[in-house]
Structures are given as structure tokens and as C-alpha cells.
Amino acid sequence: MPDVRLRDFSEDHSALALNTATLGHNMDGCGAGWSPEQVIDACAERGYGAITWWRREIGQRAMEIGERTRAAGMQVSGLCRSPFLVGPLAPRTRQGVLDDFFGSIEMASDLGASCLTICVGGVVEDTHSIRDSLKEVATIVAEAAPVAQAAGVRLALEPLNPVYGGNRSCLVTVRDAVDMCDAIDHPALALAIDVYHVWWDTTLGAELKRAGAGRIAGYHLCDWLADTQDVLLDRGMMGEGVADLKDIRGAVEGAGYTGFCEVEIFSAGNWWKRDPAEVLDICVERFRTVC
Numbered sequence: 001m002p003d004v005r006l007r008d009f010s011e012d013h014s015a016l017a018l019n020t021a022t023l024g025h026n027m028d029g030c031g032a033g034w035s036p037e038q039v040i041d042a043c044a045e046r047g048y049g050a051i052t053w054w055r056r057e058i059g060q061r062a063m064e065i066g067e068r069t070r071a072a073g074m075q076v077s078g079l080c081r082s083p084f085l086v087g088p089l090a091p092r093t094r095q096g097v098l099d100d101f102f103g104s105i106e107m108a109s110d111l112g113a114s115c116l117t118i119c120v121g122g123v124v125e126d127t128h129s130i131r132d133s134l135k136e137v138a139t140i141v142a143e144a145a146p147v148a149q150a151a152g153v154r155l156a157l158e159p160l161n162p163v164y165g166g167n168r169s170c171l172v173t174v175r176d177a178v179d180m181c182d183a184i185d186h187p188a189l190a191l192a193i194d195v196y197h198v199w200w201d202t203t204l205g206a207e208l209k210r211a212g213a214g215r216i217a218g219y220h221l222c223d224w225l226a227d228t229q230d231v232l233l234d235r236g237m238m239g240e241g242v243a244d245l246k247d248i249r250g251a252v253e254g255a256g257y258t259g260f261c262e263v264e265i266f267s268a269g270n271w272w273k274r275d276p277a278e279v280l281d282i283c284v285e286r287f288r289t290v291c
């Protein structure tokens with residue numbers, strides 16, 4: 001068990017947030033295809049505290065959807081996400097990266113989102129170097145940090161599971177993410193901690209303490225399935241897998257985090273095939289009992 005006294009969610013799930021990826025909305029042809037309005041109403045009915053949206057759901061309607069979320073009594077806990085900044089999936093030019101990155105900051109600001117998630121992208125082609133790739137990422141993030149600050153948005157640097165190191169994120173440990181925050185040293189820069197990416201890391205608590213108070217901008221919930229079939233699209237619901245959810249939350253809260261806990265489940269073969277109303281109900285039940 002963690003050595004900090006955890007917040008008690010057993011009777012109160014107002015800290016629960018939905019990342020709309022959980023309903024399949026960020027992928028073409030997946031999920032039930034609910035409109036943002038349907039998602040807002042269903043979350044508000046169930047007492048969720050916040051919603052994190054994906055850019056492709058927002059289009060030109062950032063202000064409207066942000067206002068509607070708040071009018072229903074919830075917050076916008078975040079926007080997913082920046083473009084990949086480097087590597088094989090990033091825009092082809094640095095200017096292309098910056099234009100898209102700054103556009104995503106503006107959208108987060110218009111939504112009134114408290115943070116923008118950054119997925120940094122994989123190893124820069126031909127470098128064969130995770131170190132050089134991280135250096136390139138740091139120069140781009142340092143350029144964006146003042147832009148984000150001026151827009152009132154925090155940048156949540158999300159280290160991803162090492163299985164994504166090649167193409168989606170050369171930032172694969174909380175240690176390297178804390179080092180990058182320290183090196184850039186800008187108040188707009190923070191961390192997003194996701195169970196899927198950190199569940200294996202026994203240094204999590206120590207690294208988050210090293211990060212210092214106020215350095216965590218988001219905490220993402222799901223579970224790691226022991227026999228996972230697909231490292232991108234087969235995440236488990238909380239309680240289905242092998243992650244020590246209370247211990248991980250202990251590490252996050254031990255570093256001073258008191259914000260939303262956001263369910264983010266990519267599951268093409270299971271959860272995305274279910275009725276979204278059922279999925280939302282199960283998230284509430286699991287949040288109260290196993291998280």
C-alpha cells in the first residue's frame with residue numbers, strides 16, 4: 001500500500017474525468033459516434049467532474065464546446081493533443097510542427113482546457129539516438145512554453161510506455177520527463193502521468209517527488225492487460241489488468257496532485273464496441289472501488 005493517505009473516492013466521484021478516447025471518438029470508424037453534446041449530457045447525468053476532448057472532435061467549435069461543458073457543471077480537464085514533435089509521425093518540417101503545435105495551444109485556450117497533452121514523437125530518422133531526439137524535442141517544447149503561458153494553457157508532457165519509443169514517443173520514462181522539465185524550467189511545463197505508460201516503473205514515486213509540487217497536470221486511468229493483444233488499442237478497464245492502481249495514485253498524490261483522474265481507454269476490440277452509457281457507468285463503479 002502507498003504511504004500517503006489517498007483521497008477517498010468510494011462515496012464521491014467528482015474527481016472523475018472522462019477522456020473521450022474511452023468512447024472511441026478519436027478514431028475513425030470506432031465507437032458509437034455520439035456528438036460532443038451527447039457526451040456532455042451523459043457525463044453530467046452521472047456526476048463526472050470533467051471531460052478531456054480530442055482535437056478532431058472539436059473542429060471550429062472550441063469555445064462553444066468548452067462553454068457547454070462548463071454549463072453542464074463540469075470542467076475541461078484537457079485537450080489531446082499536440083502533434084508529434086519529432087520522428088516518423090511528425091509533420092515534415094519544423095515550421096509545420098510549430099504551426100500545428102501553436103494551433104493546438106490556441107484550441108486548448110479557446111476550450112478553456114487546463115492543459116494540452118504533449119506526445120513528443122519517436123526517434124528522429126537517421127539519428128539512431130534517443131538522446132539526440134530528446135534534445136530536439138526539448139528545443140521545440142522550450143519554444144512553445146511561453147506561447148502556452150500567454151494563452152493560459154499548461155503543457156502536459158506525457159512520457160509513453162517504452163513500447164512506443166520508436167515511432168510515438170522517444171520520451172519513455174518519468175525520469176527523462178522530469179529531467180526535461182528541469183532543463184527547460186518554465187512554469188507552463190508540467191507532466192501527465194498515465195497508468196498505461198508508468199505501471200511497470202518502480203521508481204515512479206521517487207521521480208515524482210523529485211519533480212516537486214505542482215508539476216503534475218494530469219493523471220490518466222486504465223489498466224494493463226497481462227495478455228494484451230495490441231499495445232495501442234487494447235487497454236483494459238481499471239481492475240481488469242495487472243497495474244497497482246492505488247500504489248500509482250499514491251505516487252501521484254504523494255507528489256501533491258489533487259486534480260482530476262481521467263479515464264483513458266483505447267479498446268477497439270472490447271470497450272469501444274459497448275454501449276457508451278454502459279461504459280460510463282462502469283467507469284464510475286470502478287473509480288469508486290478499485291482506483
Ligand code: ZN
Pocket residue numbers: 158192193194220264
Ligand atoms: Zn494518457
